[in-house]
Amino acid sequence: MSKTMNLTLHVWRQKGGTDVGGFETYKAQDISEHMSFLEMLDVVNERLLADGKEPIAFDSDCREGICGMCGMVINGVPHGPNAATTTCQLHMRHFNDGDEVTIEPWRASAFPVLRDLVVDRGAFDRIIQAGGYISASSGSAPEANGLPVPKADADRAMDAAACIGCGACVAACPNASAMLFVAAKAAHLGALPQGQPERWERVKKMVAQMDAEGFGHCSNHYECMAACPKEISVDFIAQLNRDLVRATVVEREHEEKSGGAG
C-alpha cells in the first residue's frame, strides 16, 4: 500500500567550474514514498537519459549515511528536512504529492562546483593533512591496553570522531565556516591521551589551513550543528577555541624556555 507522488524539481545545472549555471525544472513522476531521495533522482536521471539528455551529476557512494560523499541543499537546507539524516538516507515519505523541491549544490567559495550538484571538498583533505592525525608510524605502537583511556574520554572522542566530512556544516553556515569540521577532529584526537603530544600544534596547523582555504569565521549561528547528519555538537567549537588560546600560550612558553624566538 505504498503511496506514490508527483513532484516538480528545480535543479541547479552547471556544466563545469567556469560555467555560470542555472536552475532547470524537471517533473519527478510516480515516485514511491519508500524511495530514498537519491533513488528519486536516479529515476529522474533514467528518464533524462532516455530523452537523450545528460543526467544530473551528483555525488553518492555508500548510500547508507556513513561515507559522507552525498550532499545537496534541498529547499534551502543541507541534506534536506530531516534532522540527523544524510541526503542518501532521506526518504520520499517526508514529501507530499505536488511538492516543489529546489536542489542546489553546497555553496561555499572553498567548495567550488565541479558540475551540477558535485563540489570539490579537497579543502577538507588539506585541513586533515595539515595536522589532523596522531603521528604513529606502522609498527611502532605499544600494547593496546598499556594505556587505559577513561571511558568518558573515549566516548567523547567517539562523539567527535563520528564526523563524516560531508561538508553540510559549511553549506549551512552563513559565513561558510568549517569550524565544526575542524573542531570535531581536534576534539576527537585531543580527548585521547595518545593525542596529547601534538595537541597544540595540531590545533594551530588545522586552523591555519582552514583560514588559508578561504572558509569564513564562526559567528555562533549554530546552523552547522542543526545541519550535521551526525549531530556533532558545537561544544567542540568552544573546546577548539580554548585549545587555540592555550596553543598560543604553549608556544610562547616554549619560546621563552628556548631563550626566546631568534
Add this chain to the structure above:
Amino acid sequence: MAIQLESKAPSGPIETRWDRHRFGMKLVNPANRRKYKIIVVGTGLAGGAGAASLGEMGYNVLSFCYQDSPRRAHSIAAQGGINAAKNYKNDGDSIHRLFYDTVKGGDFRARESNVHRLAELSVNIIDQCVAQGVPFAREYGGLLDNRSFGGAQVSRTFYARGQTGQQLLLGAYQALARQIEAGTVKSFPRTEMMDLIVVDGVARGVVTRDMVSGKIEAHLADAVVLATGGYGNVFFLSTNAIGCNATAVWRAHRKGAYFANPCFTQIHPTCIPAAGDYQSKLTLMSESLRNDGRVWVPKSAGDCTRDPAEIAEKDRDYYLERLYPSFGNLVPRDIASRRAKMVCDEGRGVGPEVDGVRRGVYLDFRDSIKRLGEAKIRERYGNLFDMYERITGENPYKVPMRIYPATHYTMGGLWVDYNLMTTIPGCFAAGEANFSDHGANRLGASALMQGLADGYFVLPYVLGNYLASAKLDKVDEGHIEVKKAVADVEERIEKLLGIGGDRSPDSFHRELGNIIWNNCGMARNAKGLEGALERIPALREEFWQNLKVTGTGESLNQTLEKAGRLADFMELGELLCRDALARDESCGCHYREEHVTEEGEAARNDADYQYVAAWEYTGDVSKPALHKEALEFEYVKPVQRSYK
C-alpha cells in the same frame, strides 16, 4: 602461456612461518627507498594503510581513488567490528584458535599459511589503531572492550559503536594524510584506474582517467598494488557502495593476473529487504544484532501478513534456534542466509511482496528489551535502530525488524602468492581484491582484520623484497606498451560513447544482476548456471549494440563511468558462473543444490575440489583456462562443519 602456480607459502612449523619468511626477505636500504615508485590503487583499509605505511618507510607512493577523498572508501561502512586474538577476556582465545576458526569458517578452502599470518598480525593491528587514536569501545576501567561476533564462541571483536569500519578507515586515512603532507605520498582522488600497464610481462604502471576533466594519463612505477575491494556489485544490488567496481582487478586479469575462486561470494544474512524495483542498493544491519535479536518467521504461511505482535509464541518458528541449538542465532553467515532463503521459498517470508514473493524474516528484540531494558538495547544498537527506522519508516523498538540476505563480500579475487603478488610480477593485490584468506566463507569481523593486516604489516615487507630483487629497466611514456595501453583506453571510451543505442547502463546492470542473483546467488545448480552462461554473453552482446550514454568523455560524466564499469562486470559475471559450475561440490557460501548433506548443509568434496580455482584469461572471455592450486591442511584437519 600458462604460469605454474607457486604459492611460495613457507613450510615447517606454522607458528614461525611468517617470521622465517620475513627474515629471508631482501631489504631496501632506507636511503634508497625514495627512488622506488609504488602505485597503490584504492584507499580503503588495505590501500590506505598500505600507502601510508609505504610512505612512512620512505617509498615514493602514488595513491589513487575514484571517490572525492581517500576517506570515503567503502571500508568505512563496516559496522560491527574487527577480530584480534588478544584474549583480553581470558576466555580461551589465542592466535591458534583464531587461525583455526578462520580456516574452519572458510570451509577448508583457504591457504593455512596465509590465515595463520593473519591471526598473528591481528594483535598488532589493535595496537596500531589504538596508537593512531581509533576510539574503540572501552570498559569503565579504561581498558578495551570486546564482544563476540557471528560464529565465534570467544569475545575477540573490538568495536567502535556501530562504526568500526569508519573509525579504522579514518585512522588509516589520517596516517595517509600525514604522508601526503610529508610529501612521500601523492594523492589522486576522483581518478579511476582504467588499465594496467605491463611491459615485458611485468607490471609497470596504470592508465587512469581524471573523472572531472576526462583526461587519460599513464602513471609509471616500479610496482603496482591493487587494493580496490570486491566485485559484489556484479549482482547490481549489494551492500557495496554505488561506485564499487571490479575494473582494476578485471583489467589486471585480462593482462595476465589469474582470477581465483570467483564463485565464493558472501551473502550477508542481516540486510534490510528490498522495498521495490527502483532499489539502488541494499543496506546491511550489523550482524552484531544477532547477539540480542531472535530470528523467526510464522509457522504458518497464513500468518505472514498479520501484525507480528499478535502472533502467539507457539505460532512462531525461531528456526535458527530450532535447527542449531548450540549456535542458535549466531550461526555463520552462509548458514543464516540460506535458511532465510529456504523459509521464504516455503512461502513463510514477511514484509512487502516484490516480484510476487515476500522476502524477509523477523529479527526480534522484544525478549532482549524485556530482559535488559530498552536503554541497554539503545546503548548497544541505537544508531543501527535509527538507521533502520530512517530507511523503513518502522520503529524496531516496537515492531520486529525485517531482514533478508544480500551480497556483501567477495572472498574470491585476484590469485596471489604468500607475498600478495599476482601472476603478473610487480602487480600485488591486497584486502578484498585478493582471494587469499577467507576460503569459501568469511567470518564476521575478519574483513577489517585482513585489510589492515595486508596494508600495515604485509605490503611493507613484500614490496621491499620485490623491489630489492627485481631488475627493472627504465620505462617512459614513449614506450610502445605504454602508448598502446593509453590508446586502448581512449578507444574503449570512444566506443562506449558511440554505440548510440536505447538502453541505460543501469537497466543492463539490473538485468545482469538478476541473472546472477537468481542462478549464482545463495543456491546454485548446474541447470541454472548453464542457463546463465547462455544469457550473460547474449546480454553482453546486446550491451555493446544497444547501450546509451549521453555527454562526452572530456567532462564529469557519471553515465560513462557506470558504462565502463559495467562492461567489465559483464565479463566477470560470466566467469563467476563458470567457476560455480566447474566447482561441482558445495562448500561454505557456494551451495550447489546437487551436493547437500542429509541435514541440508553444504556437502564438501575434498577428494576432488580441495583446491583454489585460478582462472587464466585466454583472449576469449568465454573460454578461460582453469589452473588449480592444491590446498593442504596440516594443522586444521578438514571436517564437516557442524554448528548444531
